[in-house]
Amino acid sequence: MTYAPSTSLLGDLAALLGPKGYSADADTIAPWLTDWRGKYHGRAAAMLSPASTDEVAAIVRLCADARVALVPQGGNSGMVGGATPDDSGDQLLLSLRRMNRIRQVDEAARLAVAEAGVILETFHHDALAHGLRFPLTLGGKGSATIGGLVSTNAGGTQVLRHGTMRALVAGIEAVLPDGSIFDGLAPLKKDNRGYDLRHLLCGAEGTLGIVTAACLHLVPAAAARRTAWIGVDSPESALLLLRRLDAAIGNPLEGFELIPQSCLDAVLRHIPQTRAPLSAAHPWHVLLELAGDSDQALGEALDPQLAAAIDAGLIRDVVIAKSERESDDFWRLRDSISEAERAEGPALQHDISVPIDLMPAFIAQNPRRLKRAFPGIRTLSFGHLGDGNVHHHVQPPAGVDGATWLAEHGAAVSGLVYAHVVELGGSISAEHGIGQMKRDILAELDSPARLSALRGVKAGLDPAGILNPGKLIA
Template sequence: MTRAPSPALLDALAKLLGPKGYTTDADIMAPWLTDWRGKYTGRAAAMLSPGSTEEVAAIVRLCADAGVALVPQGGNSGMVGGATPDVGGNQLLLSLRRMNRVRSIDTSARSAVAEAGVILETFHHEALTHGLRFPLTLGGKGSATIGGLVSTNAGGTQVLRHGTMRALVAGIEAVLPDGSIFDGLAPLKKDNRGYDLRHLLCGAEGTLGIVTAATLHLVPAAAARRTAWIAIDTPHRALLLLRQLDASIGRELEGFEIIPHGCLDAVLRHIPQTRAPIAAKHPWYVLAELAGASDQAVGDALERELGAALDAGLILDVVIAKNDRESDDFWRLRDSISEAERAEGPALQHDVSVPVNLMPTFIADNPARLTAAFPGARALSFGHLGDGNVHHHVQPPVGADGPAWLAKHGTAVSRLVYAHVIELGGSISAEHGIGQMKRDLLAELDSPARLAALRGIKAGLDPAGLFNPGKLIA
């Protein structure tokens, strides 16, 4: 068990960090003790906001000596309660937000060193001023921080071409549970000195180390992008289309999102100033985006390939955005799905992945399994088809008392969805992580071999269990 911080420890931390870096003020701490979706609320003995890696190391050493637990936090925009302390009040909230410097940008090597507290959107802008682009983006970009994105191995809508955060991290600096600083910032393309700490810390949700900075890959700023809204019959055909585009223009293909008509319909009903790019109703839509060297080039490529797909009967209809504003309008439909769904009422949300080739099977088969067990339940799958990752939401039957139905059937519905995912070799957390939300689920559903390995790694690196206890694994 971890201990309550003694007054002497709190004094030492207050002295170390000064008034900018230390507070126990309830009003100041409050916004950071509840996750942004309001699902988890915890307590903390104090909030620590160090301004440097050395201060983080000093905090960790003091807390390790005292046996006091630390909960690292970035922008507090996670989806699984991974950055919210428990309700005991003994844990210390460790905010990395003050460490918000972009330490350097190397335009010739196309990389930058950013501290953990740099906000994603700020980093996007900083890269652009150097003619470069950081090719990872997601809804929470205005609050999500580099440290949080690394620690959760964040995904988003550009994974198809550029990979998840893991693929963009060339180096890591972190403070380990013994208070030592691991300096792995040098961007080595080859380094075979044993176990890869960079990959281990990426996605470890702050349970093995406090990420204080990262060296990140950048790409040339895209000169042009062009977006298509495509009507299609089935997810299987969408995958065929993806394979065709991948073979012909794969290098430029940055986005490939699948959207069922039900999602579009909800967006049109609930989100002001939205309209369907294709007036006729079709069962599925694909939002595909190309980024490339020139407007002409990407436009021509999209027209050629999608024209051929239309002629071949693979797709039903297509509209290509004429300019960036129209592209933005298409993306707004995609990005508004969650908001529209909230307006529809409560739903169960599953962030799952399966091998890409099996994703159409999952999308096609799961609703039938669901309605066989739970008559009237409505499933909507949307998202990153090209990554084998959909957000699979289940809504109560029309006319049912939503909250009551979910209270009664929610757990069983999710178990059915996850069992199907596992049957297909998939993951019960594709991009949101485990945190506290899926911790017990993971312990129940993951293979004993893998669970034992996770526990062994945690015990080996954080034997006292002081880094983000209660998250990921019990």
């Protein structure tokens, strides 16, 4: 149970943070009260923008005393409404964007300490200036912040080799729900002092602590990349190809995306200046990329494998990008799928994962289940096959009013998708998190054992429930 902030508390916060760090002005706050997709809208008594970890700690102490709810926010580019306050007007928006210093880059150790408000793209550039690379990227890189990426355990297109955010976090600094500062920034490769708070805070969506900074692993900047576009018969063939390349090439293989012909068609239809990499249509396509020191070495590693895969009938056709420009064009096709799909009309999006082995079966069977219940609907599955994670989208039957149809049947459709995912031991949120969007479906579908444990952790760490209440777990 939390309360509305008193005038006296707001006065204390304003005095603490000064005019740059405190605003109750409706126009100033407005852009941050709606998520970027315009799905969630909230209200806030004020927006707090601390400039330091100490200021965050002071805010949390004041709010803990008064039992006032805080909603942490980074770049406001999340997919599940996790950073949007509720509509009571009693919550305080806690923006970390002013904490945007890169405190340290250690080239020899390949580590950097970045504050929560550092924008991903800025961090990429900073790493490159040191001859290094931060190997996590995603569509929202121009607005997503380090704190948000840690708090949502973000994924992206390089997870295959480098893992999700938690694999890249060497240390963490956070303000806990009692206002104390947890300084876990020291990059310890081995640390067995009990429960791992770093992993606990990573992906906790700001419900257990406010991440204020992270120590992050970097990798050497890649001098060369080799990008291939491949036509295949089926997700099974794609998975076999992935396993072969993984065994033969290993580390340099950084990306492996699965794309159905229908997605490619939509991109070609709606996105200007795009062309199909291969001359013929194929049921499925794979976009893969290797990164390394020399183009020649990457070619020697990849090309014979692809030739052998053609000979074995595992792939139907392949083209290798002949320039950086062509690599970028290939990736632009992949990155434009969401935009092209929006142009096709409304769709239900499901960000799900299952064990990698089971993904081809899911992709084949789930559409059949859905079509049995809802004749005429269309499905699209694309994305990170190598991570067992596809974006599984469902479009209404042709000829109906899409928005009306989805309003009526959307929940039932998603129910069939998620039930299938749960059957296969999968996750109803592979990379976007739970936030407010999936909170109730999680409570419905997850096992009682797991839900009870999540609630126990939340109650143990934030007994007053002041950090991002209403998100993740009810």
